[in-house]
Amino acid sequence: MSEQMQLQADIHALCTKQFLAVLCTQHQGQPFGSLVAFTVSDDLRYLCFATERATRKYRNLMSDPRVALLIDSRRAYPDDLVDACALTVTGHISDLDSTAVTSLHTKHATRHPQLREFLAQPTTCLLTMAIEQYDLVSHFQQVRTLSLRTGDAPCESSRDLITPTTWEPAD
Numbered sequence: 001m002s003e004q005m006q007l008q009a010d011i012h013a014l015c016t017k018q019f020l021a022v023l024c025t026q027h028q029g030q031p032f033g034s035l036v037a038f039t040v041s042d043d044l045r046y047l048c049f050a051t052e053r054a055t056r057k058y059r060n061l062m063s064d065p066r067v068a069l070l071i072d073s074r075r076a077y078p079d080d081l082v083d084a085c086a087l088t089v090t091g092h093i094s095d096l097d098s099t100a101v102t103s104l105h106t107k108h109a110t111r112h113p114q115l116r117e118f119l120a121q122p123t124t125c126l127l128t129m130a131i132e133q134y135d136l137v138s139h140f141q142q143v144r145t146l147s148l149r150t151g152d153a154p155c156e157s158s159r160d161l162i163t164p165t166t167w168e169p170a171d
Contacts, residue, residue, distance in 0.1 A: 007144050011134050014087055015040040024068040025060035039108035047129040048108050065093040085138035094130040101128050
């Protein structure tokens with residue numbers, strides 16, 4: 001297996017094993033972290049999470065769609081400093097209307113059944129992150145990077161780029 005394929009497999013394994021991540025947003029230069037339940041697409045290009053519209057997190061995302069997520073494998077033991085890995089996922093919240101995104105939203109509801117009522121609330125929206133890069137740190141300081149950038153210009157801060165969707169459960 002090539003190094004690139006191994007990195008993709010390692011990222012996919014961590015994203016599948018972990019259910020929560022720390023979402024990092026900012027407003028006027030002030031960083032803000034939030035714990036979110038997330039789901040990543042099988043091709044690692046997209047990630048989704050749900051939030052209420054009446055939150056600081058949502059307001060921050062509407063003013064600046066650039067985000068980072070931290071996903072890690074720590075277990076709260078001292079050995080985690082060496083044994084755990086941490087994955088930083090960077091990208092932007094995007095208005096993506098495609099079969100892949102609809103499938104991801106359905107996968108999110110299935111992966112997090114405890115959120116079913118929350119996801120069905122009219123005040124809750126599902127946001128999709130278009131992933132630009134993964135940085136996986138393991139063994140304390142080994143860093144491997146997977147870039148998914150397509151050569152497009154970086155996302156500009158504009159709430160016009162975002163149209164959150166409301167997930168409707170299938171009966």
